[in-house]
Amino acid sequence: LGSMNVTHDYHNWQKFDGKYIFVFSLLAVFVLLIAAINFMNLSTARSSSRSKEVGVRKSVGAHRLQLARQFLGESVILAFIALAVAVLLAEVALPLLNTISRRSLELNLFSDPALLPGMIGFTFLLGLVAGIYPALFLSSFQAVEVLKDKTPASGRKVMLRNVLVVAQFAIAIALIVGTALTVQQFRFMKDRNPGFQRDQIVLLKMNGTSNNKYDLLKEEFLRNPAVLAVTASGQRLGNNIHQNSARTRGDSAEIRLSPSHLHVKRNFIEFYGLEIVAGRAFSDEIPTDKRFAYIVNEALVKDLGWDDPIGKQFGVSWEDTLGTVIGVVKDFNFNSLHHKIQPLYISSQDWGYDEMSVKISPQNYAAALGHLEKVWNEHVPDRPFQYIFLDEHFETLYLADRQVSQIVGVIAGLAIFTACLGLFGLAAITTEQRTKEIGIRKVLGASLLNLITLLAKNFVRLVLLAFLIAAPVGYFIMQNWLQNFVYRIAIDWWVFLFAGGIALVIALATVSTHALKAALANPVEALRYE
Known part of the structure; x- marks a missing residue:
């Protein structure tokens, strides 16, 4: 990216402070973390669809290390495909960023000799980190069991998946809290009476x-x-x-x-x-x-x-x-x-x-x-x-402050959207895996509301747990951030309820889509071959 002035000029017109560059970088890491969590969750959740592949490969002599290398390679390849897409999206989104920041930033991968190798190295590392657990998990399947259609259930797998869902929604809720308080603080500074008349x-x-x-x-x-x-x-x-x-x-x-x-x-x-x-x-x-x-x-x-x-x-x-x-x-x-x-x-x-x-x-x-x-x-x-x-x-x-709040809002929105994409995919896979159970329950008289509640309640519990983690962490971080301002807002309790409510509504809407579809399906289709 082009150079960015991170100081203040003579007239006290606030420009981008250097600490904001750090904040944006940290938010970008959070988005990447949520995306990596999504990849791990979805890879392990759909393990049953690749279990027979693992069984066949092991039956013809493939070792666990070979399979792990294969799955890690797939993860790294996906990461590099994502890098190419990200560069294209960055070019498309750059005019919007320039409009918000009122700067002339440009993306030049060859402007710094270390930039392109750094991006390649980071992408490779990200692919390894995101793929290592799914690779180890998938390569651990036993050939005899999976070829008999007995995909091993793992309590640890489900536990880790739940932990990852909680982690990504805790990050999303904390970002909502941070965005709301950032907008409040900068609006307070802009609207506060300076002690003299300045209109007209x-x-x-x-x-x-x-x-x-x-x-x-x-x-x-x-x-x-x-x-x-x-x-x-x-x-x-x-x-x-x-x-x-x-x-x-x-x-x-x-x-x-x-x-x-x-x-x-x-x-x-x-x-x-x-x-x-x-x-x-x-x-x-x-x-x-x-x-x-x-x-x-x-x-x-x-x-x-x-x-x-x-x-x-x-x-x-x-x-x-x-x-x-x-x-x-x-x-x-x-x-x-x-x-x-x-x-x-x-x-x-x-x-x-x-x-x-x-x-x-x-x-x-x-x-x-x-x-x-x-x-x-x-x-x-x-x-x-x-x-x-x-x-x-x-x-x-207060132009730079307004720009910061807008950019933070965009990044927070991207993080929430990414978390919802992961939840959407996870809900789809989970619902598919419970198709027969849903069919049996419908035959035994379960109502539409019972089935939706059955499929959604676990995700709701996870979001509520994420809220309990994100609320104190978000309060601590934002309270410390507000200490940088001479004149600052008080942190209201409703901001946390607002953030938790948004996360809960989004999670319910995401999960209920699949739950409703499964609940309305004909149980005969699910139980035809039983």
């Missing part, structure tokens, strides 16, 4: 001309009633806010620190609806607010241990004169929710600004945008009119 706010990138003409642009923008308010700032909320060196004077000495810094117009606090919990906001009527006034957040107050921050001396480290803290703003998430709230100070010096924020009416946003573009092109001819909505910007902050 248009952001315009500024240059020297627009800075020089800010007051004129603001006045012209506000002439349209669809434009509600205008402000400007040196940084965009949600981006990687700069950390600046600052200082304050304590009781006995000067204290230096490096909090995050927002450089804003004086109406920024009111524009974004930030809550002042002590002191006041900036004011155009007070001349000192233009340079020597600062507003700090609660995190900075806590960090410095201030009981009464209003009036405290505070300033940037490169200026000789310290200013004054005039207000405290309630903590808000000025970065994305991937990060905890850091100490922050806000200043309003007229140093020049990077971005204008324009609040527009939701009823007339098209007219408002048209007016903004017209005014901008008239007064700022040296910079094209470019805008983005702030809520769209925040969507990009």
Whole structure:
């Protein structure tokens, strides 16, 4: 696969984290494990259909080792056929993956000298692992018994088959739980109130001309009633806010620190609806607010241990004169929710600004945008009119998270589908092996419901056992995963019932198809030769 950036860029737009690549690899291993379990289960379940072949081969001199090699060879050949199909499916599915991940991945088997040999070696190993138990089991049949139509029953074989069914459904249930909680967590992060208003706010990138003409642009923008308010700032909320060196004077000495810094117009606090919990906001009527006034957040107050921050001396480290803290703003998430709230100070010096924020009416946003573009092109001819909505910007902050939840959902769905395919085949073979028993029971008066219950109850028990294993394991894994997030959901009990319910319904639907077919069959056909 093509290289994938697994870091974060300057603007804090979350890209694929390296740990997600590990998670995807682990999920792929789970899918392979379920597929291998299916192969072992189905191979041993249909052993009766190959028992006579084993008997004939042994009667003409074949040794157990020769038969085991034959069955292992068949398993390896099937694995390589699966590899070829997988490469074709990967080529077909790659455009969908690129659409979800918004990347340009490509499958090039010769891009890395170790890739193709690695795939071949892994496929060979997978074929051996998946085929070793069926090979040993089938080659253990005694020629005399199988040629007399006495396929040896093995309690250990049935026990192992049940263990494998439980294992694959435990994995499937855990994946359902993981997918549900992943979607919940990322939706929670996207929808959580960051502590400021972000709807219907248009952001315009500024240059020297627009800075020089800010007051004129603001006045012209506000002439349209669809434009509600205008402000400007040196940084965009949600981006990687700069950390600046600052200082304050304590009781006995000067204290230096490096909090995050927002450089804003004086109406920024009111524009974004930030809550002042002590002191006041900036004011155009007070001349000192233009340079020597600062507003700090609660995190900075806590960090410095201030009981009464209003009036405290505070300033940037490169200026000789310290200013004054005039207000405290309630903590808000000025970065994305991937990060905890850091100490922050806000200043309003007229140093020049990077971005204008324009609040527009939701009823007339098209007219408002048209007016903004017209005014901008008239007064700022040296910079094209470019805008983005702030809520769209925040969507990009959680884009990678949404991609991860979608990919996890696809992989989990594939795992569940694979488990159901195995259960479907196993149910078909089990039902076929009990055809005569079903015929006798029907002759003796068993009802349709009795027969369906008879055939389905064992699988239901296995799924319930899988749920009892998957629930605590899934809880432990997801609880640890959620610790990676500063703001996280609580794990609700209904998620586990939801996952177990889905697995149970799917298992019942899968098994009942064969059970119903067998129960409706004419018992005469099953008992004709008895």
